[in-house]
Amino acid sequence: MSSPHSTLTSQLVFSLKRTRKASLTAIYDLNDIGRPSDKRIGGNAVICGGSIAGLLTARVCADHFSKVIIVDPEAWLVTEEGMRDHHRQQGSDYMASRKRSRVPQYTSMHLYQPFSLMALRKLFPNFDRELEGCGFLDSGDPGLRISGIPVLFPTGIPQTIWMTRPAYETLLRRLVLSTCSNVEFITGSVTSLQPASTSWESVAYVSFRTASDAETLQVPAALVVDCTGPARGGLRWFQDTEVEKRACAPGSLPFSELKVSYDPKMFYTTFEFKILPAMKDKLGYLVDFQSPSNLFACFPNIGKGNKMFNIALRDNDHLQILCGAWDVHQKICTVSDIRDHMSDIVTDRPLPSWIFQLLDILETNDVHASYSHLRVPASAYVRYHRFVNLPSNFIAIGDSVLFLNPINAQGCSKACVEAVSLDALLRKCPSGMSLPSNFGRDFFACQEKRTGRLWESAKKDDYGWQTTSPSKGETLAHGKLSRAVGKWIIELMQNDEASARVMWLVDGWLEPPTELESPVILLKPRPFAFTEMPTKRGRSNSPQSNPRTVYVVLKRSSAYGPRGDEHEVSCESVHTTLAAANKAAKFVFEIDEDEDVAEEDGWTSWEDLDGTRVQTDSEGKVRVIQVFDTQGEDLAWVEKKTIDEGDETEESEDDEEEDDMEERQAKRLKAGGNSSNSVIDLTED
Numbered sequence: 020m021s022s023p024h025s026t027l028t029s030q031l032v033f034s035l036k037r038t039r040k041a042s043l044t045a046i047y048d049l050n051d052i053g054r055p056s057d058k059r060i061g062g063n064a065v066i067c068g069g070s071i072a073g074l075l076t077a078r079v080c081a082d083h084f085s086k087v088i089i090v091d092p093e094a095w096l097v098t099e100e101g102m103r104d105h106h107r108q109q110g111s112d113y114m115a116s117r118k119r120s121r122v123p124q125y126t127s128m129h130l131y132q133p134f135s136l137m138a139l140r141k142l143f144p145n146f147d148r149e150l151e152g153c154g155f156l157d158s159g160d161p162g163l164r165i166s167g168i169p170v171l172f173p174t175g176i177p178q179t180i181w182m183t184r185p186a187y188e189t190l191l192r193r194l195v196l197s198t199c200s201n202v203e204f205i206t207g208s209v210t211s212l213q214p215a216s217t218s219w220e221s222v223a224y225v226s227f228r229t230a231s232d233a234e235t236l237q238v239p240a241a242l243v244v245d246c247t248g249p250a251r252g253g254l255r256w257f258q259d260t261e262v263e264k265r266a267c268a269p270g271s272l273p274f275s276e277l278k279v280s281y282d283p284k285m286f287y288t289t290f291e292f293k294i295l296p297a298m299k300d301k302l303g304y305l306v307d308f309q310s311p312s313n314l315f316a317c318f319p320n321i322g323k324g325n326k327m328f329n330i331a332l333r334d335n336d337h338l339q340i341l342c343g344a345w346d347v348h349q350k351i352c353t354v355s356d357i358r359d360h361m362s363d364i365v366t367d368r369p370l371p372s373w374i375f376q377l378l379d380i381l382e383t384n385d386v387h388a389s390y391s392h393l394r395v396p397a398s399a400y401v402r403y404h405r406f407v408n409l410p411s412n413f414i415a416i417g418d419s420v421l422f423l424n425p426i427n428a429q430g431c432s433k434a435c436v437e438a439v440s441l442d443a444l445l446r447k448c449p450s451g452m453s454l455p456s457n458f459g460r461d462f463f464a465c466q467e468k469r470t471g472r473l474w475e476s477a478k479k480d481d482y483g484w485q486t487t488s489p490s491k492g493e494t495l496a497h498g499k500l501s502r503a504v505g506k507w508i509i510e511l512m513q514n515d516e517a518s519a520r521v522m523w524l525v526d527g528w529l530e531p532p533t534e535l536e537s538p539v540i541l542l543k544p545r546p547f548a549f550t551e552m553p554t555k556r557g558r559s560n561s562p563q564s565n566p567r568t569v570y571v572v573l574k575r576s577s578a579y580g581p582r583g584d585e586h587e588v589s590c591e592s593v594h595t596t597l598a599a600a601n602k603a604a605k606f607v608f609e610i611d612e613d614e615d616v617a618e619e620d621g622w623t624s625w626e627d628l629d630g631t632r633v634q635t636d637s638e639g640k641v642r643v644i645q646v647f648d649t650q651g652e653d654l655a656w657v658e659k660k661t662i663d664e665g666d667e668t669e670e671s672e673d674d675e676e677e678d679d680m681e682e683r684q685a686k687r688l689k690a691g692g693n694s695s696n697s698v699i700d701l702t703e704d
C-alpha cells in the first residue's frame with residue numbers, strides 16, 4: 020500500500036503537470052470549442068486575410084461575435100473554385116497556374132499535426148464526412164528517417180489528416196462559409212486601421228481597398244485580427260501612427276525592434292505525379308494505393324547534410340515528392356534531378372532500393388508530373404507580446420506573427436492552436452459591446468507561451484547549418500547546447516519507443532515541449548548508437564568495464580558471383596530493445612506474402628508481427644526473409660549481444676578500405692541499387 024505521503028506527492032506532481040500542460044498547450048481548451056457562446060460580443064470581428072489562420076479565426080469568432088467579416092484581396096477564393104479543389108479531378112496543371120498569388124506555398128507539399136484534426140472535428144461536427152473525396156485520416160507510421168535511420172513510431176499516436184494544401188484550404192473555406200451564417204467574405208486589401216481615440220487604446224475601423232481599387236471603404240471593428248501571413252499587415256498599419264511614435268514604456272520593445280528574422284535559405288520543390296490506373300498496376304508492388312499516407316521521409320540530422328525529401332500518396336492517384344535543400348540553388352525539374360538529389364543525401368544507412376525503383380518506373384513510363392519550385396522566405400517573428408502599447412482589441416494569428424522554416428510542417432497547426440486559444444480567452448470575456456482593456460495583451464502572452472516558443476527551437480536547429488544567415492546580433496554558435504540535446508533526442512527517438520512517443524505527441528501539439536526536457540528522457544541511458552559504430556576504434560574512453568545488452572540487426576546477402584555462392588554478413592543497426600530491433604529488421608526486406616520458406620534450424624513458421632510476416636524462434640528472435648529465385652537467399656535477423664563498452668573495441672576496416680566501401684556504396688546508390696553497410700564484426704560471440 021502506498022503511504023499518504025507518497026499519494027500526496029503524486030497528486031501534487033499530477034496537478035503541477037496539468038497546470039503546465041494547460042499553460043503550454045491548447046489541449047484542454049478543446050473541451051469548449053465549437054459551442055456557440057450564450058453571451059455575444061456586440062459588433063464585428065474583422066479578420067484581415069482569408070487563408071488558413073483567417074478561416075480558423077473566423078470560425079472561432081462566429082461563436083462569440085454578432086458578425087464576422089473576412090477581408091482578403093483574392094476574389095476567386097469565394098467562387099466555387101476557392102471552395103472545392105477541382106483542379107486535380109479535372110487533371111489540370113494547377114501547380115503551373117500559380118493561382119494563389121499571395122500564398123506561394125499553396126502548391127507545396129503540406130502535412131498536418133493531430134491537434135488540427137481534433138479541433139476541426141469539434142468546430143465542424145460533419146468534418147469526417149466532408150473530408151471524404153478530398154482527404155484521408157491515418158495514424159500510420161509516416162516512415163520518417165533521420166540520416167537514413169528510422170524514427171520509431173509507436174502504436175496509439177492519434178490520427179491526422181492527409182491532404183494537399185489546396186484541398187485543405189478549400190475545404191476549410193467551404194465549411195466556414197456554409198456553416199456560419201454570420202460570417203461574410205469581402206474582397207479587398209486592408210490598408211489601415213483607425214483608432215477609437217487619438218490615444219489608440221482600441222481600433223474603431225478597418226479600412227480596405229476594394230477589388231477594383233476604385234475606392235477605400237471602412238468597416239467598424241470590435242476585434243481586429245491580422246491574418247495576413249508574411250505580408251505582416253499589422254506592422255505596416257501601425258507604422259507612422261501614434262502607436263509607433265509612443266514613448267517606449269518600461270519593459271516594452273521599441274516598435275522598430277518587434278520583428279526579428281534569420282534566413283535558413285531553404286529551397287522547396289514539390290512534384291506531383293498523376294498515377295493513371297495502368298500505372299497503378301506497374302507501381303502496385305511498391306506503393307499501396309488503397310492507403311494514402313506518407314510513404315517515406317528522409318531528413319538530415321542537425322547540420323549533417325543539406326538535403327531532404329519526402330514521398331507521400333496524397334489520394335488514390337496522386338503521388339507527391341518533395342525535395343528540400345538548405346542553400347542549394349540548383350533547380351530540380353525532372354525525375355533524373357530527383358534521383359540525383361536523393362543520391363546526394365548523406366545517410367548512415369542506405370536508402371531502400373524501392374525508392375529508386377519507383378523513380379525508374381516513373382521515368383521510363385514518362386508519367387506526367389507538375390512541379391513548383393520555391394525559395395522559402397526568411398523566418399521571422401513579430402514579438403507583439405513584448406510591446407505594451409498596442410490597441411487592446413488588436414491581435415494577430417498565424418504566419419503574420421511567426422513564420423518558420425517549413426521542414427517541421429507546423430504552420431497550419433500552429434494557427435489552429437492560436438485560434439483555439441482565442442476561443443478560450445473570448446469565453447472568459449464578460450458580454451457587452453467591447454472587449455476588456457487587457458484582451459490583446461493577454462492573448463499575446465498566451466500565444467508566446469504556446470506557439471512562440473517554436474521560434475527559439477527552430478532557430479537553434481537552423482543555426483546548425485553553416486549556410487544560415489543568423490539574426491542581427493547573433494552568431495551561429497547560439498543554441499549550441501540545445502542542438503547537442505536535440506541530437507541526443509533524435510538518437511533516443513530512433514532507439515527508445517517511450518521517448519519517440521513523447522516526441523510525436525509534442526510535435527502533434529498534444530503535449531508540452533517540456534516533456535522532452537524532462538529528466539525521464541534526458542537521463543535515459545545512452546543508446547548504443549548505430550551511427551557511431553563504423554568510426555569506433557581503439558580503446559574506449561571509459562576506464563570502467565560496462566557490459567550492456569544490445570540487439571543487433573544483421574543481414575546476410577548472398578549472390579552467385581564469379582567464385583560461386585558468396586555471402587556477406589553486415590550489421591544493419593544496433594538497438595537497446597528487442598522491439599526496436601525487430602521493427603528495424605522488418606525494414607530490411609519487404610516480404611512477399613506468397614513466398615514459402617521452409618522451416619529449419621528451429622525457426623517456427625510464418626507469424627504475423629504488427630502486420631508483417633516474419634519467422635520467430637523459441638527465444639523470441641525474429642527474422643525477416645526474402646528469397647530470390649536466381650540470387651540465392653537473403654536474410655535479416657536480430658541477435659542479442661552483450662558488449663563491454665569498457666573493453667577494447669575491435670578495429671573495423673582500415674581507413675582506405677572504409678573509404679572504398681563508402682565510394683562503392685555511393686556508386687550503388689547512384690545506380691539505384693540497394694547496398695549493405697560496412698561489415699562490423701559483431702557476429703562472433
Ligand SMILES: Cc1cc2nc3c(=O)[nH]c(=O)nc-3n(C[C@H](O)[C@H](O)[C@H](O)COP(=O)(O)OP(=O)(O)OC[C@H]3O[C@@H](n4cnc5c(N)ncnc54)[C@H](O)[C@@H]3O)c2cc1C
Binds near residue numbers: 121246247287425
Ligand atoms: C514551402 C512551405 C511549405 C509548408 N509546409 C507546411 C506543412 O507541411 N504543414 C504546415 O502546417 N504548414 C506548412 N507551411 C506553413 C503554412 O503554409 C502556413 O503556416 C500557413 O499558410 C499560414 O497561414 P496564414 O493564414 O497565417 O497565412 P497565409 O497562408 O500566408 O495567408 C495570408 C492571407 O492573407 C491575405 N492578405 C495578404 N495581405 C492582405 C491584406 N493587406 N489585406 C487582407 N488580406 C491580405 C492573403 O491573400 C492570404 O490569403 C509551409 C510553408 C511553406 C512556405
